[in-house]
Amino acid sequence: NAGVTQTPKFQVLKTGQSMTLQCAQDMNHEYMSWYRQDPGMGLRLIHYSVGAGITDQGEVPNGYNVSRSTTEDFPLRLLSAAPSQTSVYFCASSAGGGPEAFFGQGTRLTVV
Amino acid sequence: RKEVEQDPGPFNVPEGATVAFNCTYSNSASQSFFWYRQDCRKEPKLLMSVYSSGNEDGRFTAQLNRASQYISLLIRDSKLSDSATYLCVVNEMGFKTIFGAGTRLFVKA
Numbered sequence: 001n002a003g004v005t006q007t008p009k010f011q012v013l014k015t016g017q018s019m020t021l022q023c024a025q026d027m028n029h030e031y032m033s034w035y036r037q038d039p040g041m042g043l044r045l046i047h048y049s050v051g052a053g054i055t056d057q058g059e060v061p062n063g064y065n066v067s068r069s070t071t072e073d074f075p076l077r078l079l080s081a082a083p084s085q086t087s088v089y090f091c092a093s094s095a096g097g098g099p100e101a102f103f104g105q106g107t108r109l110t111v112v
Numbered sequence: 113r114k115e116v117e118q119d120p121g122p123f124n125v126p127e128g129a130t131v132a133f134n135c136t137y138s139n140s141a142s143q144s145f146f147w148y149r150q151d152c153r154k155e156p157k158l159l160m161s162v163y164s165s166g167n168e169d170g171r172f173t174a175q176l177n178r179a180s181q182y183i184s185l186l187i188r189d190s191k192l193s194d195s196a197t198y199l200c201v202v203n204e205m206g207f208k209t210i211f212g213a214g215t216r217l218f219v220k221a
Binding site for chain 1: 116120144146148151154156157158161199200201203208209210211212213214
């Protein structure tokens with residue numbers, strides 16, 4: 001089982017560049033979410049989706065966009081990267097609302 | 113005040129020791145509670161749910177005290193492989209899940 005697959009695993013961006021972090025799950029889960037994890041802080045919710053075509057903001061949505069055109073995919077777009085977005089990003093999915101049962105392996109993003 | 117607070121540790125314990133982690137949450141309307149484990153540079157993994165009646169999974173026991181808004185995790189007979197960061201997680205309503213910053217555990221031979 002692939003579970004939740006995130007790509008890329010590592011990325012370095014220059015300030016102002018844009019990019020998309022990919023997330024795909026093969027478990028037919030309706031709920032998917034994106035988190036960022038910074039040292040000394042818990043995972044913070046960026047955006048989430050409760051099904052195809054439905055997304056909503058989490059705790060720290062500024063600077064990020066999402067879309068959910070299929071059940072399987074939930075990409076996260078950084079519009080104009082800033083050093084404050086240097087973080088580890090996790091995508092997660094579950095069959096229903098909380099807890100996030102399955103996490104991807106993470107994307108370590110550095111913005112210089 | 114943070115919504116979910118944990119002692120960051122680290123807790124350094126010898127193999128075979130019993131260790132307990134505590135967690136407090138601020139929203140009395142919180143509905144469900146969990147412990148996750150996160151290994152260094154890895155993704156979090158669900159360890160166990162936490163119920164008011166207390167629940168056990170092998171060497172792990174979780175307790176919830178709603179009146180005090182307090183959650184605990186007890187690990188008995190610690191193994192080297194238990195070394196990790198333990199995240200306290202609270203689900204408030206529907207899709208609002210709050211993660212604590214985690215407690216680091218090092219188990220030494």
